[in-house]
Amino acid sequence: MPTPPSPQKPLIAVVGGGPAGLMAAETLALAGRRVALFDAMPSVGRKFLLAGVGGMNITHSEGAEAFLGRYREAAPWVGQWLQRMDGPALREWIHELGIDTFVGTSGRVFPTDMKAAPLLRAWLRRLRDAGVELHTRHRWLGWDDRGRLELASPTGTLHLQAAATVLALGGGSWSRLGSDGSWVDILRRQGVTVSELLPANCGFLVSWSEHLRQRFAGAPLKPVTATVTTTRGECLQRRGEAILSEDGLEGSLIYALAAPLRELIARDGQAQLQLDLAPDRSQEQLAMLLAQPRKGQSLSSILRKRAGLDPLKVALLHERLDKAQMLDPARLTGGIKQLRVPLEGTRPLDEAISSAGGIDRQALDDNLMLRSLPGVFCAGEMLNWEAPTGGYLLTACFASGRVAGEGVLRWLKSCP
Secondary structure (H helix, E strand, C coil), X not given: CCCCCCCCCCEXXXXXXXXXXXXXXXXXXXXXXXXXXXXXXXXXXXXXXXXXXXXXXXXXXXXXXXHHHCCHHHHHHHHHHHCCCCHHHHHHHHHHCCCCEEECCCCEEEECCCXXXXXXXXXXXXXXXXXXXXXXXXXXXXXXXXXXXXXXXXCEEEEECCCEEEECCCCCCCHHHCCXXXXXXXXXXXXXXXXXXXXXXXXXXXXXXXXXXXXXXXXXXXXXEEEEECCCCCEEEEEEEEXXXXXXXXXXXXXXXXXXXXXXXXXXXXXXXXXXXXXXXXXXXXXXXXXXXXXCCCHHHHHHHHHCCCHHHHHHHHHHCCHHHXXXXXXXXXXXXXXXXXXXXXXXXXXXXXXXEEECHHHECCCCEECCCCCXXXXXXXXXXXXXXXXXXXXXXXXXXXXXXXHHHHHHHHCC
């Protein structure tokens, strides 16, 4: 660990105490730079800790090509960051903090104890040992008329002259944890192009019947295969689990398809999600089983015994198919394998796990420095990219923080 930098050294400010900001601060401090990190909340890493509730999924173990494909149109851009810190490198970094990891059956990577707090505590010890100054309850307000950072602190407004600044203020989801998107207007006033913040990894709205809501709200829908045809005509298919909510669908399977579903709703006013309620049975097998005589059994009993459907799946069939379809084995089979559910909108941005939109790529150079504001670098969810849950979002946030930190070092070295 390097000796903490002298107070006489030029100060580098990092604004935002999530994974991207903390990684930028570490990169700079370990290079011997004097770093002060500011966060609006009473403690850093609050959204990171929330993400660890139920199991801290830190990254994913799948191959590099498939991993990169999760970032869709932003893959070439995010791929540049992952060259500096991909999934295996992130695991190695965690191990250096004294935290072991393991790969789950789904390929997701977790700390051995499944918790985020021990990892964050170990990381903060490293940062303090490296001399990083941590200032909580400091909310960034922009810049004053002299170009100094302006921060609201518990003792009043602070004006700070920084040699360089890294902004890692998060997106627009979970505002109670600090990422409220208030930075958008500040940067737009400075001429930075910022796309609208939109919900990503979010639930979607469906007009369920009162019966379905009252009886099954909160129930898991598993296993199912979901299919969506994107605005570009591409057929995307994922298998997994969803949750039926009072007003729609949510869960990891839905989050994995959130981006194309959101785009369809923006274009058409709704999106058609196709569900295979019996993914382990072929259409031919089902057709044969359902065509057999009932022998006095109820339709619900037939669907449970022959098609393997639980009560929620049976209720969904009644919700979406009419009586004639339910009584026709061929049409009922088609409904089981290709049940269409119209999604009418997204849940609000503040309820989303993460957000899409943000600072457009053309507003930044390859070091993640704003072209219109030399010396100001940005990282994490502030940037215009998105990723599904499963460790992809966190990995890219960590990686972008490292890229921004290294970008600051290169820029300061090039300054006269």
